[in-house]
Amino acid sequence: MENISTVFVLDKNEQSREVIKSFIEDLSFIKEIKLYEDYREGYEAIKQASNPIVIMDISDNLAELKEIADNIKLVTSRIIITSIDYSTNTIIQALRSGAKEFLPKPVLKEDLIRVLTMFASISPEDENTGSKIITVYSNKGGIGKTTIAINLASELAKVTKDKVALIDLNLQLGDISTFLNLNPPFDVNYVIQRLIDKDDNIFMKGFEKYKDTSLYILSDPSYIEQSGSITTRQISALFTKLKKVFPYIVIDMSSSIDPISLKILDESDWILFTTIVNIPAIRNAQRCLNLFRSRNYPAKKVKIVINRYMENDEIKIEDIENTLSESVYWKIPNNYFTIMEAINKGVTIFEINSESNIGSNFRDFASKVSDDIIEQTVVQYRVRM
Template structure:
């Protein structure tokens, strides 16, 4: 296998360039082809020589650099971009990902972080690593209904597909009251029951023809079964197997769940890389959220695995975000604005919010959330997936100390 890959560094700081070169010199087969201080000078060179990896600093003049990154990734598809910056504003990270950068590293650079990122970019650029290898499973959860789980799962899945152009699966594992198909006005021929009953003959061709492709996007939907008995028949073990096969084909799997804390839901949560724990800013919802976090603790989930999302958020709320954070002893990861009119209009039409009004605050918010969650942001540690033994009993989880 040819593992040789070229790097172009764009950075105004001589010292930074030197550090990057030193770190790269330790990686076999990867060589620094050229250095530039200015992104405009670098542009033609990168396009003409079909550079594999570009490491570009955006500390100064981010907007100009973003434009350039966008052009490079459009014209030289094999170029994989690593952005570096002293500034780690969420906005900058989001913009970088939207323009096509694959990694965002904070300065001062850490040797291992940079080297890992470069190796990953090399493998992506040379096609050694298909994007499927990095499937990320994200589930939306709350032990309360009507809180926005489905709205988030559906809109996030679509925006991830639009943004990354990679294959995204949206799975309705709210097995009793699934409504993903209603949100997207779909009438699929197959459902989860069919797939798990045919699990042994499932491959990419099977999945892409069985899951319902959403319009001309790269989003594929797997609906809940139409009959309750079929839902009952699906086992936790089958759900785990379903994830295993989906991971081979899709880059992202977004799972909508029900509000029941049962064995199947726990299997979904165990299998997730990230759980978006959805709540709203009112006391009963926050109290419920607290209970969920206690249970997550007992299930052995790390803080990185479950992230708090405040839905229907309004400025000037009586309870402040900091109050919520104090009570939950967690940072709020994301806030989604309250926009009943746009959401309802989307749901009633059976289309995503971004198609009803792409400029609305809520459509923009879902897009930004997708950019934030699209894989390559400041290398967070992968969360550990948990395998439970067969004598695991969910009942023990509820034996609280109260």
Template sequence: MAEKISVIIVSQNDRLRELLEMFLSEYKAEFNVIGGVNLSSDFNYLIDKNDKAVFFIESTDENTDFIKSISDKFSNAKIVIIKENPDVTYIVNAIRAGAKEILGYPIIKTEFIDILEKVKQQFSGEFKNQDKCKMITVFSNKGGIGKTSIASNLALELAQTTKENVALIDLNFQFGDITAFMDLQPSFDISYMFDNLNLLNNDFLLSTMEKYKDTSLYVLADSPYFKPAKKISAKQVTRFFETLKKCFSYIVVDTDSTFDEKTITTLDYSDLIFLVTIVNLPALRNCQRCLGLFEKLGYDAKKTQIIINRYMENDEITASDVENLLKKKVYWKIPNNYFALMASINKGILVTENNPTSNVAESYKGLALQVSDSVFRNNLIKKFSPEDSRRVNKILEI
């Protein structure tokens, strides 16, 4: 039988705890209520940080620190907040702190049951389908511009923020850097996957891709050793991403700088392309060329978004100069921080882990939030009034 999902109810309100326990008693086969506790309890003795668990937390004030502490500590847990008339600022802060769902108080049984069903599906991995998956490809036709740094940190932060399964794919078959950036020695590499496309399915992918520490990030890269380049056809790439899209909520692809068949098929297949540039004229000219090419390929203007890397506020060329030149809004700016990046690369630890409070790590986290906002945050907020949704979107600048 599948492992039960532990339930922890954090509330001072006896009646609320009793009510939830009563609802949950109909789900004994799947959920195991292991405690109704208050905010100051030490949860470590109740569950392990990797356990499948759901926290129902009643919130009576506007503070979200507690949500964040639970989210940081129990990386595999889902957090559901129960709050009477939550206002927009609270919803945004709670979500940013790691809450997955917000339930109004008093509780409506059907809403509560819907959430139990969702949690069940998320833990069993059944919730994935192609419509839900968002595939993001980080591209530039220049090397050394920051693609691998962005792709790897973004993927890790997406996994940490959403707790959903995220795939990080290194399409640089010959000189991929992801294994070095994350200090990985994958047992199965991407060449192996392409040689065994007929075996690909959910179980095969989740068991052969490299799970990164105790997160929901799965990495597929080539071994750090040099191998002769391999010719990959458009058909193989399509088959590969089709299967991947069924198994993951997000796919982040790191590319090399060449416009070959495999890269173009990957770009075609992506929902979002992050075109990375730095602020100097040769890089910006290249960026213009790429935008021209994407237009010729028929990509919707929204599909391609500009990221400025190594941005410095006092630079001679500003972000608005870039927008004027490219005739396109800049989606995100990542600050220049050579030392934080170098220190991380040299240790083989991503900067979001090695130096999470650095400006560059904060920026990758913000980018992940921005990307995930448009998917699950929006769905969550839809439950509240249309006016609330508009205000939340404004705050989150979607």
């Protein structure tokens, strides 16, 4: 079924605006085409529209457009960005600005129609096809999974300005609401029971928005008995729904390996497999990586994260890489005091000290994660262009 949409063309060049209009004005699924030279005015109109599609040119003054682009992507993900410059760097900027598609200028009529037809054939619900489920996992308890999931998710929300979901799937012993001092009225169980409900507002009611950020938190079930009734099928359904709403989904879970955990791991796009630098932890990690290999996870799915890293550790990163036959993706420094202060005050590390070694580490970590996700998409573009 086609969705009838209004198309908003934001372009400083009058001729470009008119050309785009002439290319698409006969398409049956387009109700109206609105042209804007002034991007701010365009954004105000986009906010009011239902089901908008945005075609935005970034040929000049990208810095000035960044704030508007960040606002627009919170309204719709059906954004096409155009530019006379189609270097890899510009495509990265465009995707970072929330574009679902990038088209080099001058825009070709058939390209534009192809993209708009694709937008029209998917319902707004199914938009976030590029969503990623990023699960923080370790088969050993107390390694820092919850700390990492919380602080990575909150930095991802800041760095990307996108909607980020943080989900507590440590179904029996979840800590996220304690670590962030939340008193959520609803939890995973509530949301799972209502998955058949098509209404996004009901689904979103289960989440707690974290302060004035774009981070949305779903807490673990309030009663242990409720966690036992959650099935692997429900986990799949939850993931499908989450991917329709959030571009980034960060999952915290338990360290056990049971059918629910395996389901979560199998269906994650990325596993941030976390370990610390000591012999028992690394032996455990080795066993778990063998399990992942036996499940044929794609090469880039599992990424090794070293927590509580200290420069002068006796065991070196190269030793770990040799033992695990994998390279280390990220290292998080040991900083007990800052983390304990954050946990005790029920806030993120950023709110305690964003410039501490661990505060800046999580900011860089989130940038790397979002850059690597965007780069995967750019590679697909380069192949197509």
